[in-house]
Amino acid sequence: MTALKRLLRPWRGLLLPVLLLGAWELASRQGASQAYAFVPLARIGDGLLELLASGELWLSVAASLQRTCLGLLAGVCGGFAFGALMASSPLAERLLGPLYHALRQVPILGLIPLLALWFGSGEFTKVLIVSLAAFYPMALNAFEGFRNVETRYREVGRLYGLTPLQRFTQVNLPGALPSLSTGLLQALAFAWVSSVGCELFLSTGLGLGNLMMNAETGSRMEVVVIGVLCVGLLGYAMNLLFSRVSQRLLRWRAPRPGDSR
Amino acid sequence: MTAILNPRLVGAELPQPGALAIRGLNKAYRIDGRPLPVLQGIDLQVLPGEFVSIVGTSGCGKSSLLRLIVGLEREYDGQILLDGEPVRGPRLDCGLVFQDHRLFPWKTVWDNVALALKHQRLSRREKAERVDEHLALVGLTGFERAYPHQLSGGMAQRAAIARALITRPKVLLLDEPFGALDALTRIRLQAELQRIWAQQRSTMIMVTHDVEEALYLGDRVIVMEPRPGRIRHEVQVDLPHPRERNAPRLQNLRDELLRELTGD
Numbered sequence: 001m002t003a004l005k006r007l008l009r010p011w012r013g014l015l016l017p018v019l020l021l022g023a024w025e026l027a028s029r030q031g032a033s034q035a036y037a038f039v040p041l042a043r044i045g046d047g048l049l050e051l052l053a054s055g056e057l058w059l060s061v062a063a064s065l066q067r068t069c070l071g072l073l074a075g076v077c078g079g080f081a082f083g084a085l086m087a088s089s090p091l092a093e094r095l096l097g098p099l100y101h102a103l104r105q106v107p108i109l110g111l112i113p114l115l116a117l118w119f120g121s122g123e124f125t126k127v128l129i130v131s132l133a134a135f136y137p138m139a140l141n142a143f144e145g146f147r148n149v150e151t152r153y154r155e156v157g158r159l160y161g162l163t164p165l166q167r168f169t170q171v172n173l174p175g176a177l178p179s180l181s182t183g184l185l186q187a188l189a190f191a192w193v194s195s196v197g198c199e200l201f202l203s204t205g206l207g208l209g210n211l212m213m214n215a216e217t218g219s220r221m222e223v224v225v226i227g228v229l230c231v232g233l234l235g236y237a238m239n240l241l242f243s244r245v246s247q248r249l250l251r252w253r254a255p256r257p258g259d260s261r
Numbered sequence: 262m263t264a265i266l267n268p269r270l271v272g273a274e275l276p277q278p279g280a281l282a283i284r285g286l287n288k289a290y291r292i293d294g295r296p297l298p299v300l301q302g303i304d305l306q307v308l309p310g311e312f313v314s315i316v317g318t319s320g321c322g323k324s325s326l327l328r329l330i331v332g333l334e335r336e337y338d339g340q341i342l343l344d345g346e347p348v349r350g351p352r353l354d355c356g357l358v359f360q361d362h363r364l365f366p367w368k369t370v371w372d373n374v375a376l377a378l379k380h381q382r383l384s385r386r387e388k389a390e391r392v393d394e395h396l397a398l399v400g401l402t403g404f405e406r407a408y409p410h411q412l413s414g415g416m417a418q419r420a421a422i423a424r425a426l427i428t429r430p431k432v433l434l435l436d437e438p439f440g441a442l443d444a445l446t447r448i449r450l451q452a453e454l455q456r457i458w459a460q461q462r463s464t465m466i467m468v469t470h471d472v473e474e475a476l477y478l479g480d481r482v483i484v485m486e487p488r489p490g491r492i493r494h495e496v497q498v499d500l501p502h503p504r505e506r507n508a509p510r511l512q513n514l515r516d517e518l519l520r521e522l523t524g525d
Contacts, residue, residue: 160380174367
């Protein structure tokens, strides 16, 4: 019994998805109209093979991933610099803070019409949207992280005569690292969602969002489902990768209750 | 013969001097625009190599005094002279051990101690030797790769002492260094501090609220009184080191100090 339990333990997370799949298949067999809304699993499988063979899925995934990476890089770097600036200079915080906090309230997808008007609906606008989505959480967490580095640690830096650069690399940066890593994880999630989201709104070019929009127009519901699955799985995989990396970087922290070891 | 008498060469052989002179020191914090005096009219002379203990109830400004001496606080009236030179900011020949060990949680014990050498132009090997030597001095050999959260309070405080000593300060200030430790660990670390002091011969000034600790370690014990912080009393502890913890002379002095601190 316990041996069986141990064998099944790593697969616990799959239980619910498998049950859902079963329910889905059951629903698809309740008649023709249901089969349109809940595409039978077999048709989804066929569609997947077709998309893989034509290379369309690879191209879409690559386009979406590339856009996410570019936007994430720009947004994270910008957010890091912006947050660090606001944390280190009260003047910068007073000048930039209100504008930042006001703009932060606007859902990123709500800015798409304006941005499309200004910059067209090409690749640049999409990357800009993704980088904005990554920028906000990164800036906020960088700001909080740098500002909350404890004075008692800063004093140690002063005591041992560290240069400003050494104070940054030895004290402030590692002190802010937990918050920075939270910011990065949030930025990743927002970047991925907005990358696919802006493809739904700006229908030129390649991407998983475009794939899904075109499939919907052509009533290819199985392709829509494949798109949804890809977005979910890729997002999950990227989140897993980033949290592993941040766990490694933050291994100096005392384990807290609830941490998996 | 003349070479031996050359004062510069002799100075290199002898332990560094570390004379501290404080004259007419006043310090006030501003609370809501009004000055709140924390230290008033402090006069204190500390000889090179002397161990001075400062005791007093909380709020008597003893921590502020150490922060002024080490240069973390810069606004004051009066004079603070380290070997004749006024203190203007933190300097490496004056070290400070805090009550909380203040090791960086993101660095290993070894890296925390090595941090104090960041500014110094030493080869990697020299640096490594000095870190290893100081970790051995405080009995932490074998824990180089541990992170602070993996250490007990006593071990963390030992690492903090190693970090403070590695710059070879002329004066080492200790701000209730054992205040957060359990009684047994405290007794063991007091004995170790006495051994380290005898070995290094640097000037040490320790703030504590433990009268027995003050007497066991100090050549001299200064009693401070609060609001505003002033020096109230001074006791010479004329016993050679290392000392017996329960020497009758220490018992008598303890009674005298406790009377000073509690009664009027």
